[in-house]
Amino acid sequence: MTPAELSAALRALLTDAVDDGTLPLSPADLPATVTVERPRSREHGDWATNVAMQLGKKAGMSPRALAELLQARLLALPGVSAVEVAGPGFLNITLDAAAAGELARTVVEAGTGFGRNETLAGQRINLEFVSANPTGPIHIGGVRWAAVGDSLARMLEASGAQVTREYYFNDHGAQIDRFARSLLARAKGEEAPEDGYGGQYISEIAEAVTERRRAEGLPAPLTLPQDEAQEVFRAVGVDLMFTEIKERLHQFGVDFDVYFHEDSLHSSGAVERAVARLRELGHIFEAEGATWLRTTDFGDDKDRVILKSDGHAAYIAGDLAYYLDKRERGFDRVIIMLGADHHGYIGRMMAMCAAFGDTPHVNLEILIGQLVNLVREGQPVRMSKRAGTVVTIDDLVDAVGVDAARYSLARSSTDSMIDLDLDLLTRASNENPVFYVQYAHARTVSVGRNAGELGVSRADGFDPALLDHTTESTLLAALGEFGRVVAQAAELREPHRVARYLEELAGAYHKWYDQRRVTPFGDEQVTDTHRTRLWLNDATRQVLANGLGLLGVSAPERM
């Protein structure tokens, strides 16, 4: 029996109690889904529900009394072997081994689909993340969003949502001009301009631009007038950077469905259209030579300039047009992941959303994640694009590999800062729990391989009542939690929950492995015990693989 089935049974049982008058409540008082969770301590049974405590007050009875009322009815359910009322009114439920063990077959038969749920079915979500400027390689801060964002996208999809991964490419404006001037200066052998970029990569790109021009038979950029030369460095340099970023992300296992170029919003007239729309809606005013959006009408702390007095669009103008564009492409939820250094944007972005007539925090959601801190020998390392002391996605991957990098970035809450110790990274980091999880997976594969060689086959038998060891009920309970964890991670936009869950599952598996043997000893006869344990082994393998897949981490067959 899965916890979902148990939850549904509980719901039905409550409805019955309301219908026959034993429970003085109306059907509307009952929660849509009854919470069924693993109790903190295994001594409290396989599953627990707090529904009696939730309903006690409404029903005008003590939670314990209500729990006792439900106890007998629960016990009558097939597969339930014990029910006790505990503490303030918990109902602790123990399944008989056969009912609990049945889950092993459920998992194996569901295969890669196990854990999928439909809680977000029908939602069209646009998830924007990374969106690093094309003025340099993706640094360590951007990598966190690549790992977290892609994992979140996978979990949203596993929960039934239709997700588009999107990268906003800021190829317009003053920063790009600085990038172009830096390339030009370096090509001429000069120092980077005061407000420009200085890293080694600038030289490489400058050379690459010149090289590409030569390959295409076009005049060398430096022979052109200053303006034209700078434009060549801008256009070609951005394109090269774009290609490189795309490639690096691909190697990191992150592929976007849409790379959206900011410049296109300006060249297509989308910005003008968005401003015109807001003007129609009466939220635009002119002052001090500039055009403003009255965001204070929607809770922002000050109004915002969208068209500067010099005639150029302010940065937020692009955001307006971009948001409108996403909505017009049919997304009902626009999610943007930003670093903590951008949290000040939330107010104006939500105001902008409301100005368009949408609902802030529903149609537009902004996820703020804390920054990654680089540390070397306990001392913070300051990164600077200008000085070229940037730690990039490649540096990280070269040091620890994609799996360890993605896992370590995705396993903590985005609310907490991550300290990455550069010295620790360069050592073989056995400290990364990803190996604990991957090792568990490799073990399940190895066990399955040996079992097959010794003639143990799942098809020959399955007797779930044989899964009666304490490590087996713990492992089964952990397997049963997977779907709920995935749904919760998606709903709360907290992919780290899946990683934490996998560590727990891997632990439960290792403990089981230590206590119970799948393959027969020596010339021992193959029995249903071996076959049934193989089902459990393979069910665990499946969930570990599915979970690692949600994190974009490989599930190795050998280690």
Place this chain on the structure above:
RNA sequence: GCCCCCGUAGCUCAGUGGAUAGAGCAUCGGACUUCUAAUCCGCAGGUCGCAGGUUCGAAUCCUGCCGGGGGCGCCA
């Protein structure tokens, strides 16, 4: 000054109002002449930053303070 995040075991961190607050790493002591010892078992380790409040119940919610990080442009 205002806004956001964090403060939990020696370290890194889980824990969206529930039971005796957990895991990994580190330390110490055990377990492989049979499915992977990258594992398992055991010991030890805590005023959940501090002080109030809300209630049957608070690490979790509210208020104030302390400490750390980030943000408050006609920059992008």
